[in-house]
Amino acid sequence: MKNRYLPTALGLYLNYLVHGMGVILISLNMPHLEQQWQTDAAGVSIVISSLGIGRLVVLFLSGMLSDRFGRKPFIYLGMACYLLFFFGILKSQTIAVAYAFGFLAGIANSFLDSGTYPALMESFPNSPSTANILIKAFVSAGQFLLPFIISLLVWSNAWFGWSFVVAACIMILNAIFLLKRPFPDQDQKKAGKANNPASGASNQVAAAPRMSRSEILDIACFTLYGYISMATFYLVSQWLSQYGQFVAGMEYASAIKLLSLYTVGSLSCVFITAALVKKTVSSHTLLMLYTFISFIALLSVCLWPTPMMVAGFAFVIGFSAAGGVMQLALTIMAMKFPQAKGKATGIFYSAGSLATFTIPLITAELSHTSIASIMWFDTGLAAAGFALALIIGVRQFAGAHFAVKSAQV
Incomplete structure (x- = not known):
């Protein structure tokens, strides 16, 4: 329909x-x-x-x-x-x-x-x-x-x-x-009033149940992931050209084109991910996979900073870090708290916005040492992001398994 x-x-x-x-x-x-x-x-x-x-x-x-x-x-x-x-x-x-x-x-x-x-x-x-x-x-x-x-x-x-x-x-x-x-x-509210016209405002403003420790841990993981995922690709977008020019030894004209490869990778991921999650691949599986790819890509480009490696890295990091992984994580978080989707959005993207302020300050200090140190710092962020993605994914799988067992009982 x-x-x-x-x-x-x-x-x-x-x-x-x-x-x-x-x-x-x-x-x-x-x-x-x-x-x-x-x-x-x-x-x-x-x-x-x-x-x-x-x-x-x-x-x-x-x-x-x-x-x-x-x-x-x-x-x-x-x-x-x-x-x-x-x-x-x-x-x-x-x-x-x-x-x-x-x-x-x-x-x-x-x-x-x-x-x-x-x-x-x-x-x-x-x-x-x-x-x-x-x-x-x-x-x-x-x-x-x-x-x-x-x-x-x-x-x-x-x-x-x-x-x-x-x-x-x-x-x-x-x-x-x-x-x-x-x-x-709006449709749900109208349907609710039609089914229960006697319900008063007191039902709408009833106190929300207290959060469990498990829910608090979920929120903490998603909030940290919101910060790290934004920081990972934001840092790359700001320093990719400089890294290509001054670390990998690329010409200026070639270095600035790296952002175009980065953008192509990002857009490619949008459509591939949209097709995958519409089929059978779960969002948390893709979250873990993309975050792992980001970590491996950053580690590789730090270990072997050649022009060819940096060009391939630009596409891969655009695909894995900037192609919708934040939207995947937000969706998982919001579905975890279905009655507070707006609040989940606010928490998650507030953490991401905080990254756009703090990361430039950190990288400005690191740039006094070397531009290479900035990418190593991003590699550390990606490793932490992968650890968080694993925690989120394992907890999702565990929750789904528990729900199946409960239904069988």
């Missing part, structure tokens, strides 16, 4: 196509914004950093509120904040004002995440991992399309701001499209 939430899912994915554009709009329009804000590249970089700060500040809270008040309100809050960002950046004349709108874009990302990931899992309960991994594909599509849009504007000598306007228009049209679309949590 046709899933009635397919149009809803399409709209949710389109938001992330726009989000993919949003996260690089400032950097790709840097020369024009330097003039507009009367600053230099360092000043624009400060504004770019505000997106990450805004995301971290409200992500955990928005996840909890999404569980309480529903997915759709937070998705629309995210879209509204993004629209303010698109038009606000164009009107900003100083770094301070632009920073405020960049902070708002980070908040928009948090709102979208807290509503979208749970909504997709609830829309496709039989394939939640596939539904969430496809978000990565739409983000990459947005980042792929935007440079072509900007190149067209440059070729036609048009105003640079049209790139912001195009993103905003897509978001506005999508907001109209989603307005009447059904959401699973």
